[in-house]
Amino acid sequence: MHELAPALKPYFNEETTEDILVIEGTHAASHAARLARVQAISAYPITPQTSIVELLSEMCATGDLDAQFIKVESEHSALACLVGAASAGARCFTATSSQGLLLMHEIIHWVAAARLPIVMVNVNRALAPPWSIWADQTDSLAQRDTGWIQFYGESNQEILDTILMAYRLAEQVMLPVMVNMDAFFLSHTAEPVALPKQELVDRFLPPYQPEFRLDVNHPRAFGGLAKPDVYMEFRYHMQQAMEEALQLWPVIAEEYKYHLGRWHGTAIESYRCEDAETILVTAGTITGTTRLVVDQYRENGVPLGLVKIRMFRPFPVEALRQALAQAQRVGVIDRNLSFGQGGIFYSELKSALYNGDHRPLLNGYVAGLGGRDVTPDVLAEIVEHLIHSETGQDLVWIGVKA
Amino acid sequence: MSQIPVSVPAQEIMGSGHVACPGCGAAMAMRNALKVLGPKTVVVIPACCWSVIDGPTPHSVVGVPVIHTAFETAAITATGVRAGLRARGEEDVNVMAWAGDGGTFDIGFQSLSGAAERNEDIIYVCYDNEAYMNTGIQRSSATPWGAWTTTTPVNNPKSRPKKNIVDALAAHHIPYIATASVAYPEDLVKKFERAKSIRGMRFIHILSPCPPGWKSVPEQSIRISRLAVKSRVFPLFEVLDGWKYRLTQDPEPVPVNEYLRLQGRFRHLTPEAIDQIQQDVDSRWNQLQQRIASSF
Amino acid sequence: MGHVLIDQEGKPVFAASTGRMEWNHTGSWRYMRPRYENKLPPCTQGCPTHEKIPQYFAQVKRGDYRGAWEIILEDNPLPGVCGRVCYHPCEDVCNRGEFDERIAINALERFVADQNLDRRYPASFRQPSNGVNIAIVGSGPAGLSAAYQLARRGTAVTIFEAAAEPGGMLRLGIPEYRLPRHILDKEIHDIQSLGVEIRTGQRLGTDITLEDLQNRFDAVILALGAYRGRAVDLPGRHLKGVRSALDFLRELNTHQPVDLPERVTVIGGGNTAIDAARSARRLGADVTILYRRSRTEMPAVREEIEAALEEGIDLKECCTPVEVLGDESVRGLRWIKTRLGEPDDSGRRRPIPIPGSEAVLETGAVLLAIGELPELESLPALGTTGSRIAVNDHYQTNLEGVYACGDVADGPVGTVVDAIATGKATALAVLHSLLDQKPAANQPPVVTYDQINLDYFRHQSRPALPHLDVRDAVQSFTEVNQTLSPDTAEQEAVRCFSCGTCIECDLCLIYCPDVAITRGSNGVPYVINYDFCKGCGVCVEECPREAMTFEEELSCTN
């Protein structure tokens, strides 16, 4: 193991760590899949996801990972392939981005409704046209209603840990999980990542033993025609599973911390919110920059806080209400857009607060679409706007050139 | 033997009570396929009539594990099932994709081609009723030239020939391709037996009569299927490794009109149009003969 | 981990099946209903006794020759006889004839009989006494058949026969090279084994009277046959050497000494003519047959005519005698050529002499075989149609309790099988009248050629029937035709379409898209599960032989 810088020591728990690598987010995802001992992988290349599957191919080729990698002819097939593999009882992994994710859309719904605990990494990338390969979360947020659990990561380490936890969660509630990372800001940014010891991962994540699978000794049909008299209950149960996931997630996070010594918060992470009058809400890599800005404002005595949303589905309504219970002003920063409405996290949060006891002033900021940098200066502009707002504004465009 | 003996395996995997139309060829085909493949089989069914035939949740008539899957994903879902079974160490299970012509020739063609190119270890069966029947008889690329469908009305019937799916699959150099007919159950059974004994991608194309879609009477389903073979509209043959062609049935030929005239979907055809079809059939037959001649 | 995808009631919470589809009774969709129903094969219909031909073929195929024999015995107690001498109208209507060649039904019948020469009727064959007591006069095929059918049904039967031995024309007319007597004896013995008493040397009109029989028996069946040669108006007919062919045969068959000149002419075209000619040939004569119509019109069994020609008998078609020449004895015959004119009452074309075509044939004997008529002089009370006893549809004569059948009665005459058939029908009519025993129910429809699903058959030819080499044949009265080998018999039985008669080929079961047909048990080959049968009709349509019926659902009760 490398000699750790003293500042990193509490974060990279020596007892649980096998190795520390300075790797990009994509490779952190690959290592997570390996550590989860996935049995079937199917994927189709798209920038900036490619290095995930390249490394996994390598691992399969060398035998570091004992999995079948089906190199299919499209993303649609990649996920459909896993429908088959997961139905047969295999732990499955795939990764994609942007156009690829959209091509999968039909099967994304399918996986969830078939109650298959597949974990997929999506590298959030802007949608065409025009062609763009840079960060933007509209792709994954467009999958909001598919029945997938969704996470957004801030660091490569968090991506790795979240993937491992995602398998636990997915297999416990039998819903698929999408773990999202911003294109390039995370996918192609090298950071030190602690790879946990395999035996500890194994203890945390036992082999997948589904209750139902394609089993010739117990023949069943899956996914057959459902008449109106039965369909709705299946959907009811999916919602139940989502709600269960929300309850279970903190428990799994605790367990992860217990076994592997790391903690990234629960569904959300509150940063310096205790006495904050003004709170910014973020998801993804903007969060890291926002931490710095919060620290700066705090240094200047401004009670600014940050709430990072890790889990987007199920949406952590209670946690957010609590985290924002004292806030006067809340600004949501969205690197995504629902045309005709605004930032997606914003509208989600807004509706979450509507039935709550406390309704702070709420502004929605759309920034950084298509990979445009959201710098500390841009964030300061948002903070200033928020502090001086008298009424809530649904859609405030940040950085749009005249 | 004066009566041509027909025998198929006795085991009955598929059950009764399914909701196929009376005289449905797709039901007959499934029944015989499963008689050969047996209980250690997983069936993958994309959107098609069979997604209904199997029965409403929570019931299934097939008798082996079935996974219903998206319209265009029969081949790839089967691929995944194979991978999943392998991951669990279950190597001795047949994985059969069971798709209609729409799911094979059209929307599922990409994933089929992918699976074929990778030589996935699956048996892919296309029961071809020559249109999108599930959605109400719309044309597919398997619809023959001149046929009526709800999207190729009689005053504008299909103006392009049926896609030659066997040629397309042969171009992938897969180990085994066969055409089969429900009117030749023993031949069909033999082909499934052969397919079962081979590893890699196997493709079986079954012409599957559809009384409502073909505007034929249910009791003639077998008769019509047999006439398709006898008229050489649908010859029964095998292709090994993508280039070795072998005819498996060669009955006394009859004019195509014998086949066409029993089906309302061809009723509007003029004598000239029927001649045209006869010529096409003849030239495709000659082409097949040439391939057979240069095969071995 | 508890159950994630199962609810409290144990049901999956996503779309997973828990059962099959047997709850779904798709039979309710049906508006047409298939059912198994054998139809009448044309051969059975064509056979005057209605032998169940494809049924006994089925037993032949299985090698169950006793079973086959017993099926024939339902309708005909003389298969060994018929298998040799029957003119086999069944074959004329055989559907297979339209496909390639008709089935050798007659040879198969003989094969079955020959396989059972050492067997006796099963014990179960005779039903308990029905208390009825019947007299039959005449022991030809008609009388024997009537006796047999009656006796089987528990009737006491006494046959009165004028001749010294039973059998009628089978013994007195048909020569041994066609019908060896041990075959005839065996089949008569079988009939006697049912308790039938045959009193020979008892001539009605001489030794017994009809009134006496009427008094002593519940009914009387007259099966007297026809054995008096028809009179001819031929100049020179009284010359020595002109005689009835039947008399000649009768002498031969009762082993009386016959002496024949070197050259013999037979006049006529029926079985008597051919038999007389072939017998004369066997006695060393040079034989000519004169027939006034063409060969195709000859009433004799076709194969017999062919055999006669092969044996070197000269057939002069379209020739009719004009005068027998000679002083005391026959020296020659003047004849004239004929041409065929319009059809006469018999439906055959009338021969018209062609003037100036006369010629003379040298011959030492003329055997007349121009038809036989019954002798009814001793039975004046009986109503006739001129030459034969008049009977109604139930074979009843004008006298109470007196029936008539075979060649003596009006109706189909002149063949063994018609005699057997009318004998059987008469027996059933008698029982019907005395015991009110209903005759069989309505016959199902006959299977036509276009109802055979030809796709299931391959062309295959009829086997050649084994027979003696002609050079050997003419040397003696040894039987000419021989029996089929078991292999050939089996192949031929297999070649039969089995029209209207299920052979359990399984096609219906294989094709059913709804898996609604299963194999049955206790002799029921298949069972249709009407809970699931949608009435598509594929089974009915594909049955190669019309052994299933498709009918409207409403019209039938389950």
Ligand SMILES: Cc1cc2nc3c(=O)[nH]c(=O)nc-3n(C[C@H](O)[C@H](O)[C@H](O)COP(=O)(O)OP(=O)(O)OC[C@H]3O[C@@H](n4cnc5c(N)ncnc54)[C@H](O)[C@@H]3O)c2cc1C
């Ligand atoms: C030479 C010849 C060849 C033939 N060949 C064939 C052939 O190949 N195929 C074919 O189908 N048919 C053939 N026939 C015809 C066939 O034999 C007869 O049609 C058939 O035998 C008629 O049967 P029957 O029982 O009505 O009469 P018969 O067979 O004539 O029997 C009548 C019986 O009644 C007896 N009888 C008559 N009068 C009295 C009386 N008063 N009292 C007591 N007993 C009496 C007779 O002695 C005789 O035994 C042939 C006929 C002849 C003559």
Ligand SMILES: Cc1ncc(C[n+]2csc(CCOP(=O)(O)OP(=O)(O)O)c2C)c(N)n1
């Ligand atoms: C992506 C998608 N597009 C369209 C449909 C609607 N759809 C269901 S089945 C079907 C036609 C199926 O045709 P084919 O594959 O020939 O099978 P058949 O119904 O004729 O048996 C269509 C168009 C669908 N289910 N999914």
Ligand code: SF4
């Ligand atoms: S084919 Fe057989 S059943 Fe049909 S008529 Fe001929 S002998 Fe009879």
Ligand code: SF4
């Ligand atoms: S084939 Fe089956 S479903 Fe169709 S009519 Fe016959 S028994 Fe009924």
Ligand code: SF4
């Ligand atoms: S198809 Fe064959 S088994 Fe079925 S009824 Fe007809 S003859 Fe009998």
Ligand SMILES: [Mg+2]
């Ligand atoms: Mg179709």
